[in-house]
Amino acid sequence: MPRSIWSGAISFGLVTIPVAVVPATEDHSVRFHQYHLEDMGRVRVRKYCEKEDREVPSEEIGKGYEVSRDQVVPVLDEELRELPLPTAKTIEIVAFVPAESIDPLRIGEGYYLQASGAVAAKPYALLRQALERTSKAAVAKFAWHGRERLGLLRVREEALVLHAMRWPDEIRDPGGLAPPEVRLSDDEITEAEHLIDRMTRDDLGGPDFADHYTEALAQVIEAKREGQAPPEVPEPEAGPGKVLDLMAALQESVARAKASRGEDTEAEVHELPRKKAAARTTARKAADTSAASGEKAAAKKAAKKASRRSTAKKTTRRPRTA
Template sequence: MPRPVWSGAVSFGLVTIPIKVLPATENHQISFHQYHVEDMGRIRYQKVCALDGEVLSPDEIGRGYEVSKDTIVEITDEELDNMPLPTAKAIEIVAFVPADSIDPVRIGDSYYLSADGAVAAKPYVLLRKALERSSKVAVAKFAWHGRERLGLLRVMEDALVLHAMKWPDEIRSPDELAPRTVDLDDKEVDAAISLMEEMTTDDGLEGYRDHYREALEDLLAAKAHGEKPPVADTGGKPEETVVDLMAALQQSVESARASRGETTGEDGKDASVHDLTGHAQKKAARAKKATAKKTSKTAKKAPAKKAPRRTTA
């Protein structure tokens, strides 16, 4: 596991849970450096004072806020650390809300919360089980990296996960982006739903790969070994551009079925975006499968009933 990025506590009413915060994701992006093309010397950056041109070392650099052109308020690390914030040392839970009430556009970086020490185990599991049973998520506030943040705390498997969130005033409105007047008939909507059903999968996201990174790795490996780098295949007949929306949906459905080795619909006829009977059957089968899994899981967790206690006169 990665090293903790922060240590503190989760504040849940009067309950305090000592925790360590660890990154939940990792970046596999390939990074480049900048070089001088003529001699491949590495490009370096220096921090220079704008007034005297002197190159400064880190201990000569402070932070400040420009109140006006001629007035700068200097701020020290000690002053920032001593600000009277209840969230400076703890992740403070302020509310519980339904999970579907949080729009994904608010969610940013994700972190795992690890119980810090034996004393934290019981309250950690208590909060986790309470969230599981209530089907809610916690809204929290915490102060990291020089600012107070809003967070979402939820359960993932047996762990608590913290997602950093944007404040309400940081979310831009999409009101002016959507087309106002569009003529659509029911057949076109049904066709789109038909395509969605053909593309629906129960396999999750595990099979998806970053093809750009893989191609970049191949390019770097080839050049490192003095080989000719691979190039994109530009041959072949270009696909025809489909202007008609229904025709585009029809071709998309046929392409989705062909990718699975299917050439006809479930009723034996040619694939058609107008016949939704097969899709309804698929949907019902998936729902039945999900219900069976849920029932099985519930049966495993259901505690045995205790015999009623007898009373004596």
């Protein structure tokens, strides 16, 4: 586990939980330095003092705030650590919200919160289990790196995780980015739902979620180190021509998703959209009602004809004589 980068406490009502903040993620990116390509000499950025025209060592460098061109106020790291803020050494929980209600766009870097000492074990476990049972996340305020920040506390397995959050005014308005309004058929939406179903997974493991860029870059570096030519770019697989019809593209995508899972790629019967199915049911009922009405009308007409014949026979009979 990497070393702690901050220590303080979680303030949970009247409960205090001493914690240490530990990075929760790792960066495996390949790093490059700058070199002079003619002789491969290292190119460095040196820190010079403008007034003395000399290179300055790190221990002589500090922070300063420029009030004006002629006035700079020095600010020491010790002063930043002792800011008159309740959140300077405390992650102060200010609210609890449903975990799914937080816009992912507001969530930033994640850190593990490690209980500091035996005294923190019980309140730490209490907060973790309470968040887990209620499916809630805690919104907190804390001060890091020269500013007060919002944070999100959530549960990950047996640990508490703190995410830095962006303030509401740091999220740009997406207005004007959406395309003009378009009309979509029920069949197109239903087919898109089938594609989503085929591409749904329970985990994000496997070769589809590996960092192939870093792997390819490592191969290039290794080949050049051994004096060999870099690997050639593989030829892309031949695919069908550009599909202009949206429904055809969706159906082809569903077939490919099924094939990638080793499923049968024969055409499958999809359920009709609800509106169309309901319309067909209504039409069928109307047809049945019309047929029944026709049969009733024909029966009435036949009954009237029979009644007329019977009346005519009675009137043509001769009276009996004594």
